[in-house]
Amino acid sequence: MVILDGKALSAKIKEEVRVEVSQLVEEKQITPGLAVVLVGSDPASATYVNSKHKSCEAAGIYSEVHTKDESTTQEELLSLIDEMNNNPKLDGILVQLPLPKHIDTTTVLEAINPLKDVDGFHPYNVGRMVSNLDSFLPATPFGVMRMFEEYGIELSGKNVVVIGSSDIVGKPMASLLINAKATVTVCNSRTKDLKAHTKEADIVIIAVGVPHLLKANMIKDGAVVIDVGINRLDTGKLTGDADFEDCKDKCSFITPVPGGVGPMTIGMLLKNTLKAAKLRDKRESK
Template sequence: MTILDGKALSNKIKEEVKADVVKLQKEKGVTPGLAVVLVGSDPASAAYVNMKSKACKEAGIYSIVHEMPDTISQDKILEILAMMNKNPNIDGILVQLPLPKHVDTTAILEAIAPKKDVDGFHAYNTGRMNLGLDSFIPATPYGVMELLKEYNIDPQGKDVCVVGASNIVGKPMSTLLLNANATVTTCHIYTKNLKEHTLKADIICVGVGKVNLITEDMVKDGAIVVDIGINRLDNGKLVGDVDYEKVAPKCSYITPVPGGVGPMTIAMLLKNTIKAAKLREESKLND
């Protein structure tokens, strides 16, 4: 059993990003910029935003966080996004989800300029990704694909079961694996017999936020298990969606939680921000 070490790979990617930033500053006089919109005071969201800001600082990326009360109107958020879209110093914009109930998440995500959509949630980027064209890819599924690549795991021809069908993780994960020529089954809350699907899978990717959803009897010997879930137990311990202690001995590869997919998400966000900065420079040359 080999552990898929997301922490080590994310550190490697962050160093590459840092080198890219230095190169952009030296050759073009450009410092990539990322703006984060945080609405409300959800502790988990605030923690994620702090981690993103810290990672940006370490990589040399200019980072700004717009904190807003959860009572803010949708129109005001749209106004701020319009301002960011026009700001030439900002290459990437991301809105930390979830948003308060009175705000239409789709309308907010659609208001971000596609060329600044480093989260890859805009319909433009989603459409291009579905067609296998160059686009901004959502950071978590992108991180999973990079992790598989790092360990020379080729999804081509493999039976893959993706558990979870959110627009942020499950659907893009299924799409990327399908684009990599895997045979993909997507399971969700209405799937009748989850075990029937996971038992056949060479690769299982799970991200629904339910402790011990994937148990030892649901995984075949030699399977590759990618745990995207993150849950905090009452004692403060972080765990995924997989019963790690019992499932790991059956696997050929498995991601730990923490230290697996989590660090990769932030690394790929930085990579997307650098990509946006490079695209900005290219568009200047073409103007």
């Protein structure tokens, strides 16, 4: 059994980005820029946004954080996005989800310039991703794909079960796997007999927010388990959607929680921001 170390891989990716950013600044006098918008005071979101800001600074990426009250109107948020769309210092714009209920998430995400959509949630980028065209990929599924690449885990021809069908993880994850020639089954809360699907899978990717849903008796010997879930128990301990202790001895590869997929998300966000800056340079050089 091999533990997929997302923390170490994320550090490697961040260092790759730092080196490339330094070269871009030196050779082209271009400093990549990222703006993150946080509406409300959700503690987990605030911690995540702060981590993104620190990671940007460490990589040499210009970073702005816009913190707005819970009472911020949709119109005010859209006005801020418009300003950022027109700010030449910014290559990437990220609106931290979830948004307060009085704000329509789709309207907000569609307002972001697709060329600055480093979260990969704009319909333009989603459509290009599904069509296997160059695009900004959602950071978490992008990070999982990088893990597969780093650890030499073959996807072509493999049976993969994705548990969870969210727009943020499940759906884009399935699209990327299909593009990699895997045979993909997507399960959700209405799936009958989940175990019947997971027992046949070479790879199981779970992202539903239910602690320890995936047990050892639900996977076959040698399966790869990718746990995207992160849950805080009443004890304060962080745990995943897979029962790590129960599953680990049956797996060929498994991600821990914390320290698995989670750290990859910020690393791939930085990669997307660097990519956006390089694309800006190409457009301006024409």
